Amino acid sequence: MTFLISAIVGIAVSVIAGELAGWAPRWAALIIMIAVRRLPPQYRERAQEEWTADLPTWRTGFVQVAVALSLLVLGVRSIRVQSQMDARPALPKLRSSQLKTEERVHLVDYLVVVAQETRVLVRRDDGWKPLITYIVAVAALTAGMATKTALRPNSHLALENLFVGGSALLFFTLGFLFFRAYARQLERNRAV
Amino acid sequence: MGTEIRLSHQGIRVLKALLDQHERDVRARLSGADVMRIVGLQSGTVYPLLLRFETHGIVESDWEEQPPEKLGRPRRRLYRLTAVGISTAQSVLSELVSASFLTSPDPVTP
Numbered sequence: 001m002t003f004l005i006s007a008i009v010g011i012a013v014s015v016i017a018g019e020l021a022g023w024a025p026r027w028a029a030l031i032i033m034i035a036v037r038r039l040p041p042q043y044r045e046r047a048q049e050e051w052t053a054d055l056p057t058w059r060t061g062f063v064q065v066a067v068a069l070s071l072l073v074l075g076v077r078s079i080r081v082q083s084q085m086d087a088r089p090a091l092p093k094l095r096s097s098q099l100k101t102e103e104r105v106h107l108v109d110y111l112v113v114v115a116q117e118t119r120v121l122v123r124r125d126d127g128w129k130p131l132i133t134y135i136v137a138v139a140a141l142t143a144g145m146a147t148k149t150a151l152r153p154n155s156h157l158a159l160e161n162l163f164v165g166g167s168a169l170l171f172f173t174l175g176f177l178f179f180r181a182y183a184r185q186l187e188r189n190r191a192v
Numbered sequence: 193m194g195t196e197i198r199l200s201h202q203g204i205r206v207l208k209a210l211l212d213q214h215e216r217d218v219r220a221r222l223s224g225a226d227v228m229r230i231v232g233l234q235s236g237t238v239y240p241l242l243l244r245f246e247t248h249g250i251v252e253s254d255w256e257e258q259p260p261e262k263l264g265r266p267r268r269r270l271y272r273l274t275a276v277g278i279s280t281a282q283s284v285l286s287e288l289v290s291a292s293f294l295t296s297p298d299p300v301t302p
Contacts, residue, residue, distance in 0.1 A: 043243070046269070049255075051239070053266035054225040067228075067235040074236025082244055 012173070024061025031068035038076045040083045047079075197248045199284060205231045206241050207281040210251065210273045221254075221270035242271055250277035 029052065036048045051071060058064045199207070209230040213220045222230070228238045245251040252274050256267040273281060 047239075049266065050224065050269040051235075053268045054223055056265065057223070057225045070234040070236035071239065072236075074234060075239050076236075078236065078240035079243060082240060082247070 016173075021061050024065050025055070028055055028061070028064035028068040031065065031072050035068070035072040035076050038072075039079055043079060043083070197244070197250065197280075202231075202233055202237055203241055203245075204284060204288065205233065206238065206245070207250070207273075207277070208285060210271065211278065211281040211285070214273050214278060221272045223268040223270055225268075227271070245277065246271075249274055250280055 032048070032051050032055065036044050036051070039047055051068075055064050055067065058067055197203075206227055209227055210222065213222055213230075224235070224239050224242055227233075227242065228235055231238065242251060242253070246253055250273065251271045253269050253271045255269055256263065258267070260267050
């Protein structure tokens with residue numbers, strides 16, 4: 001049984017690692033977009049074009065992410081200090097209370113699309129149901145794992161371990177699919 | 193565009209890379225990524241430094257002349273030292289060499 005679980009986890013981890021590597025350049029581009037938004041306005045256009053153009057010169061996706069993160073963490077701060085800006089973000093974060101009614105409708109629509117892509121539910125007109133399903137599923141799994149740990153902390157029964165391993169795998173897979181769908185949706189928005 | 197600028201260790205390394213490139217080929221220009229590779233510094237350090245040098249008139253930059261369609265990729269921003277930058281870099285590096293010679297624990301004695 002242990003061998004079987006190890007094999008399943010091994011395959012899942014390699015698949016997820018492969019997917020992450022494939023998605024790394026897109027994450028890097030996304031991080032650069034975030035970094036550029038925090039720059040003083042006069043530098044944004046130039047930085048976006050320059051940094052995005054230089055990214056593909058780094059062969060590995062993970063290196064591209066590291067380069068983008070360095071720009072986000074160090075670069076933005078240095079440029080803002082140079083241009084003597086204050087410490088507040090250049091563009092304030094959007095709060096839900098600032099959204100107009102139409103924008104809220106779009107947000108619900110968007111969440112439904114995300115939930116559909118995670119295959120939690122199929123039909124579009126189910127509204128909030130997919131997201132609630134996802135949250136309930138994750139909460140149930142977490143509660144199951146917590147109960148198992150609380151009741152039988154030293155238990156090594158194969159069935160229980162299988163349950164916990166499976167729960168963890170499902171949890172991470174759903175989370176991964178959720179964020180992948182999120183990234184795809186962002187990409188589509190950019191294309192539009 | 194003042195030329196008075198405080199130079200950090202990283203800044204001097206970037207200047208040296210640009211000066212070396214200039215001495216190899218007067219027309220050569222480097223992108224930010226090229227500078228990162230040569231100097232071995234992080235992107236978060238190199239790009240702000242280049243921007244600061246440009247503000248102080250030490251380097252100048254331009255987009256690649258060829259259009260992206262012809263290049264088959266986005267055009268890059270390329271940097272090179274200005275005349276002021278060359279003299280600044282040379283004086284800073286010569287000062288550094290003489291200072292390290294004077295403070296060397298084992299100076300060469302005749």
